[in-house]
Amino acid sequence: MSATDRGLLYGDGLFETMRIEAGRALYLQEHLARLAAGAQFLQIPSLPPGDLWQAVALTIAANDVAEGSLRLTLTRGEGTGPDPVAEAGPTLVINVRSGLPYRKEQYLNGFRVRLASFRRDSSSPLCRVKSLNFLPNVLARREAKAAGGDEGLFLNGEGNLCEGAVSNLFLREKGRLITPPEDSGILPGITRRMVMDTARGAGHEVLEEEITPARLGQAEEAFLTNSLLEIMPLVAVDERPVGRGVPGPLTGRLMELYRLRKGAARR
């Protein structure tokens, strides 16, 4: 990669992280669609989807990864200065890794989250894009870890909870699932959408509504989602238990339904 790649100099690029299962990238089509939408918004010239599919398949095969994770990074390519003029065309990097970063005990215990000390600006169009400007997320994670937590949680400017540092938020209230709406400052997660569809398919009501910290505090249970975590029970916020302070029954049921659904998607 060039030392003047705009991804490196300005975070001028996008990325996607996905699971590899049975030697294939899970929900690749959905991840490439989000990448394409982000590229269109930032006016980064992307590569034809067929080329990306092929590059992903070749990288997984060349590294012989059966179960693990894949990160696809697309930058605007070489160039200096704030005005993006990509002379050299985009840069594509694909990293694959065997094994997953989360352990079984973490799912049994659930995540303890910490509120970030700073807020998400829900008016920024960049919230919706998985851009290389990831420092707020890194900082929120670092704060959470330093306080003994597993994940950071963001409030937006209106004082509502929007998402985790690397995850989307769900809670159960009066039997219904609630998740913050897309305009609240979240990345519209692929797993979030899959979980909403899975829950609705199983007859559960799912609503996109603002979630105040008090509402989460009174929830029956809660969980976080992302492509590598999939569904992780959330059991405490800033040391205050959520629900009974243990992984909830609907969370467990959705974890199982999600597993079945992705098994079907893989075939």
Ligand SMILES: Cc1ncc(COP(=O)(O)O)c(C=O)c1O
């Ligand atoms: C800020 C943020 N929100 C939500 C998510 C979840 O997105 P997905 O389910 O597409 O992995 C991620 C994923 O890393 C993220 O970084």
